[in-house]
Amino acid sequence: MVATPAAAERFALGTFEAPDGRVFxxxxxxxxxxxxxxxxxxxxxPCDGPPALLGLLRVWDDAVPRLAELAAADDGWRDGAGLRVRAPLTPGQVLQSGANYRTHVIDLVVAHRDPDDPRDEEQVRAEAAAFMDRRAAEGEPYLFVGLPSAVCGPDDDVVLPAYSDQHDWELELAAVIGRPAFRVSPEQALDHVAGYTIANDITTRDLVFRRDMPDIGTDWLRAKNAPTFLPLGPWLVPAEFVPDPMDLRIRLTLNGRVMQDETTKDMIFDVARLVSAASQTVPLSPGDLVLTGSPAGNGMHWGRLLRPGDVMESTITGLGVQRNRCVAEEAR
Structure with missing residues (x-):
């Protein structure tokens, strides 16, 4: 976990399943x-509802000092071995961000340029970079909606649906809302974030665009919301222990090979602007997630998409580790 102020005992929150099946x-x-x-x-x-992290988030301001007191106590602890780590929470709303990492977007522009384009790659990159600068200064984030039914745990199998063989990884930082936010400014936005966790926003590439209705645009429902397509966790780390969410390293390996390795500094729109932008349309509630986009290095970049038997290991500075094995739908 990340460094914390000397006066506070650093801690994180999770949801666990005991060997007898009890979830707590x-x-x-x-x-x-x-x-x-x-x-x-x-x-x-304090907790609003049954004992669960969502209930704590609903009374976050009152819960945090009590959690800090419990974290500082010497008694009441058990070894985490033998406990299954589940997704820290089942979110209410899931707001997702697209095209939000500078290097990733520039790579996409280069990869998808017209074969007859007379510009060389260096010129294309320079023009794409200038466009990203203008977008950051004058544009708006690209946001869309995901479904909580896609969530699975940080060590669960990811089930690859049989209707495609083009499933891809997209490791992302996720902001967890802890205080209601509606039409808040970027300057206010981080005050509404309880903490952060890891999300891997799996995407079925050949379903992103509708071939039968090309003019209608993207189809994120089919492309991103299959069961287990959103590994979440392992922990919810309170925002006070993440001094700068814009200086975290995001790293994903596939079968031990590094595929994504970037920092959140490469975001076009920072966490505050993303939360603010989402709140302009959607009233955000405790337990909602705002995903912040994925950096360069997904499967389309490498020409290597997910296959049964693959193992993804995903880390973000101070937020823990996910380890997900891919299995074919028929073999589940």
Whole structure:
């Protein structure tokens, strides 16, 4: 986890499944887990609803100081070994960002230029970079909606549907909303973020555009929302322990080979602008996710898409590790 102020015991939050099948919210510190169920049911820790991270997010301002006190205590901890780590929460709304990493977009422009384009690659890159600068200064983020039913855990299998063989990875930083936000400014936006987690926004490439209706544009429902297509977690790390969300390293390996390795500095629109932009249309509520886009290095770039048996290992600075194995739909 990332460095924290000296006065605070650093911690994260997760959702766990015990060997007997019981699911519970937990505090995470130094590879140990503290079951929060008794603290919630006993009134030590405020919660809006049954014991779960979503209930804590709904009363986040009151919950944070109590969580910090529990994190500083020496008793009540157990070894995390033997616990299954589930997705930290089932989100309410999922707002996703497209074309939000500078290098990624420039690579796409180069890759998809007309074969008859007289410009050389260097000129195409320079013009695309200038366009990205204008977009950052004057444009708006490209946002669309995902479904919470696509969420799976950070160690769960990703099931590759049989209707395509063009499934691709897209590792992303996800902001978790902790305070209601509607039409907030970029300057206010981060005050509404409870914390951050890791998301891998799997995409079926040949379903992104409708061949039967090319003029209608993108079809994100079919391309991104199959079950298990949004591995989430392992942890929700409170925002106070992520001093600068725009200085985090995003890294994905496929079967041990590095495919994505970038920092969030390469974003065109930063986290604050994305949250603000989403809130201009959608009232954001505690537990909603705002995904921030994926950097260069997905499967289309490498000419190598996901296959059964592949293992993706994904990390973002201070937020933990995902490890997802890909399985064919028939073999599940």
């Amino acid at each position: 919210p937990g505090l995470v510190r130094d590879q140990r887990v503290r079951d929060l169920t008794d603290a919630i049911t006993g009134g030590v820790l």
